[in-house]
Amino acid sequence: MKEMLRKWNQISLVKQIIVGLIIGIILAVTIPDSAKPVVIFGTLFVGALKAVAPILVLFLVMSAIAQHKQGNKTNMKTIVVLYLLGTFLAGFIAVIASFMFPVGLTLTKGVEGVTAPGGVVEVLKTLLLNVVDNPVKAIFNANYIGILAWAVVLGFTLKNAAESTKTLITNFSDAVSKIVTWVIKFAPLGIMGLVFESITANGLESLLSYGKLLAVLIGCMLFVALVVNPIIVYVVMRQNPFPLTLKCLRESGITAFFTRSSASNIPVNMKLCEKLGLNKDAYSVSIPLGATVNMAGAAVTISVLTLAAVHTLGIEVDIPTAFILSVLSAICACGASGVAGGSLLLIPLACSLFGIPDDVAMQVVGVGFIIGVLQDSFETALNSSTDVLFTAAAEYREWRKQGKEISINKVA
Template structure:
């Protein structure tokens, strides 16, 4: 048995996940009543979500506490890439929506939802999350609050004794090891997630929304394979596609099935380590990216809002649509890194066109109907880009440092 486990672990994680996908599909078609199989997916996502908050706290805290004065990091560059990528995602969605307008089949009823009533409320919510009780932030997976406390504790611990810093670092390393154990079970978790998705939802609910789904996924694919590679090329000045495909393959696949940027943080941490990135940087940039780097969310907000406007025959000039790109960028940064987090911000964008909240909520309900694939693709784009931009900034810095060294020599 031990020999079989060792051979299994020697196979590429991506290949093992693909095996899990195929087996999950076959089991869903042959044994649709075996609901216990879906438990594998529930346990896997639960394990990732359980370890992610405390992992983020200790990784960020340890990284900042060990940071030495004058030590270079890429955070400014990475944050700029996050902002540029999210804005271009919203702008891409606006342009594509103008070229290929779609209408919605709005439902007659909607769930009781509590979307933000304005940009002020979004900012207020963000501020309240920042000052949240640290214990409550960990329990509720409030990553903005966790990041705030991790940064404050890390700065305060800079003046602590080296022994204290070693303990914090040791706990961080232990949590990272636990994450590796969990990720090694990803093929079985994905198997359960695929089984659950097929048996619970099927594809029938997507038929009436096929055009909208194609538009959304098309925008996300365009971002993933055209716009993001261009951003990375201008940063690293070399072929970006090996890095792009690696990030999509090893981060995007698991994010597609977990449908949670927060749950995919451990996966991105592991990939960043594999790529040889600076731990002082990625241990901070990856959790921050899971919170504010939401290009897929910007696409969802823009496309669904313009679809609602088109359905209601509301004229939209390009200037207003451009403003929507900016609004979707800010709103996307406030979207939670959990399944469906971007949909509740659609009423905020709809308010830009005077669309009543009652109609906007119906648009949200339509979004939930197609969320089986939409949210999966959105999360795959969001999460894989966290590593992509972090790696691009890291390689750009190394290239710059190498050039400066050669000139000096």
């Protein structure tokens, strides 16, 4: 048994996850009833990630800012610009694709028990209220904007604290990071349970009638991940972007696809940044920030489903209005984490740009929930993997300026 475990640990985590994924598919297809208990592995894995992520973000960010020395660069300005640019371009690509491949919808009944935000002002108000949330409540509710705000404030106030205090905070940060490595070791079992549950609970039959809509949605997300993002990274780094892009998709995108939660994937992204040799001062802030504002996948979802409603109702759209939709979808996407229901419940806000009434817009949301099993998985995979990609690109840009060798093939 020890020899088997030793050989298993020698296999890379990505290969272990692929093995778990294949086993989960086989069990779901062959013996779904007998293998039902494996679902608990997925539930426990996601639960553990969600439990550790808020504490990890609080201590990592607080420690990084408290220990930060004057003059040390963190590239945060570049990272934030990349986040905003990537989100806007994703929405813009989705608008273009929706005009090239117009999709009509068979509208469902309205969604019961959910309320969409009334406008951009309401979205921004929710974000600001999350910033000033009670710190204990923010950790309890996994409000990462609130956690990030408190971590930054505490970090700055502790910059002049005694070295022993800073060391204590760093020790807590290292301890939580160690717990994260233990949790991530169980990723293959967790993915096996998640993929089994996804196949047995949802199936693919209900998605077939929305094949064209899914093709446009997923096609846009893949285009952003494999074309737009690499172009952005190449402009920043001036090196072949694909080794880094594919590594981020493999090691961050796969787990995000099945957990369907950018917040749950924060520990996975932190570990990947460490493996890439990135500056901890930068990624300990940029990764949780990206989980709340870097939402390219959400921008795609909002744009595609809004224009699907527009095409269904036969509304004419001019170029200026289409451009405004791109900007609006990017703004809404950045605020998606502060709204219950995520990107889908921001669709009525975008629909209001075209005068589409709320009852019709909420029917579009209903369609979004039907295809959510795939839409949300691809959306989260794109969002989360891009957090690491842009963080790494910004740092490697500085390495290039300083004349340091960047061997992406060796790293990735």
